[in-house]
Amino acid sequence: MAELTMPELASAMGAAVRKLVDQLDAEQRRRGVFPFDGDLHKRWTYLPGERPGLRLGDLSDVQLDVALDLLELAHSVRGWSDTQLVIRIEAARRELALQQADRSDIDPYRDLPYWLVVLGDPRSTEPWAWRINGHHLLAQATIVGDQVGGVPHFFGAEPATVLAGPHTGLRALPREGDLARELMLTLQEDQRSLAQIATTAPADIASRWDPVVSLPERPRGISYGHLDRGQRELFEALLRQYVDRASPAIANQAWVDITDAGLQQVCFGWAGPVEPGAGHYYALSGPSLLIEYDNTLDQANHIHSVWRDLRRDFGGDLLAQHYAEVPH
Numbered sequence: 001m002a003e004l005t006m007p008e009l010a011s012a013m014g015a016a017v018r019k020l021v022d023q024l025d026a027e028q029r030r031r032g033v034f035p036f037d038g039d040l041h042k043r044w045t046y047l048p049g050e051r052p053g054l055r056l057g058d059l060s061d062v063q064l065d066v067a068l069d070l071l072e073l074a075h076s077v078r079g080w081s082d083t084q085l086v087i088r089i090e091a092a093r094r095e096l097a098l099q100q101a102d103r104s105d106i107d108p109y110r111d112l113p114y115w116l117v118v119l120g121d122p123r124s125t126e127p128w129a130w131r132i133n134g135h136h137l138l139a140q141a142t143i144v145g146d147q148v149g150g151v152p153h154f155f156g157a158e159p160a161t162v163l164a165g166p167h168t169g170l171r172a173l174p175r176e177g178d179l180a181r182e183l184m185l186t187l188q189e190d191q192r193s194l195a196q197i198a199t200t201a202p203a204d205i206a207s208r209w210d211p212v213v214s215l216p217e218r219p220r221g222i223s224y225g226h227l228d229r230g231q232r233e234l235f236e237a238l239l240r241q242y243v244d245r246a247s248p249a250i251a252n253q254a255w256v257d258i259t260d261a262g263l264q265q266v267c268f269g270w271a272g273p274v275e276p277g278a279g280h281y282y283a284l285s286g287p288s289l290l291i292e293y294d295n296t297l298d299q300a301n302h303i304h305s306v307w308r309d310l311r312r313d314f315g316g317d318l319l320a321q322h323y324a325e326v327p328h
């Protein structure tokens with residue numbers, strides 16, 4: 001599929017949501033379609049449990065196809081592949097738990113706990129949003145006119161590496177871990193002393209599922225400006241590993257924002273041992289950017305990773321401009 005411009009992406013998402021809503025019955029609309037509300041708009045979590053909205057497994061085949069089209073629209077080709085890998089890992093975990101039962105196969109979209117919610121009316125000129133959220137996955141978009149905001153974005157995996165069963169050896173988010181470790185290993189001693197922000201990794205990402213995330217007053221770690229050419233290439237590859245999960249229109253805008261705000265000021269900070277198999281954490285933080293990765297739970301075999309942006313989380317800057325320009 002050809003890359004969509006930002007207006008084309010907004011239009012495609014609107015068409016998909018209109019098609020889906022038209023197929024919902026009254027009870028489904030009651031459970032899955034809400035006014036555009038600031039509180040519900042930012043209410044998400046990566047923990048197990050129920051969510052507001054429509055469970056994907058309760059949709060008809062036709063409805064589910066449209067929902068998955070929407071999920072694919074939010075991602076690049078590689079990001080869509082990563083999304084399916086995260087869901088496949090979740091299915092593998094549950095299949096292992098069912099080995100003693102009569103059924104051991106899992107339909108990733110029918111049997112796993114993911115929910116869809118639509119906020120607002122894509123037929124109107126007012127802002128609207130959609131979200132697909134479940135255990136270890138948040139994909140969402142806020143649409144304001146012909147612009148789309150796609151942050152925050154969360155991927156996780158339990159296990160990070162499948163240790164038993166038919167999918168033994170399958171890894172989730174491998175480059176997110178490998179690139180960061182490679183960057184740490186290329187640092188000279190004085191550089192590593194700046195990058196190492198703690199000897200023990202925290203138990204989870206610091207931002208959790210907070211609706212509004214704040215950055216430390218001074219980003220911790222080693223800045224892009226203190227790296228040599230090869231290290232910078234690894235740094236950029238790691239940063240783009242997160243940003244380029246998104247649809248190209250969203251990713252390209254994000255990269256412009258990052259470079260305009262000052263790539264030189266973005267810092268890489270690592271906590272925990274560098275040796276594989278040990279619990280570790282890292283963050284990329286800059287003037288408005290926060291990316292976090294934590295792999296400490298379940299004997300360092302359980303990943304949480306998130307991309308946040310102070311200006312663009314939940315379409316914040318787009319909404320601020322809209323409300324400033326349009327009387328309400």
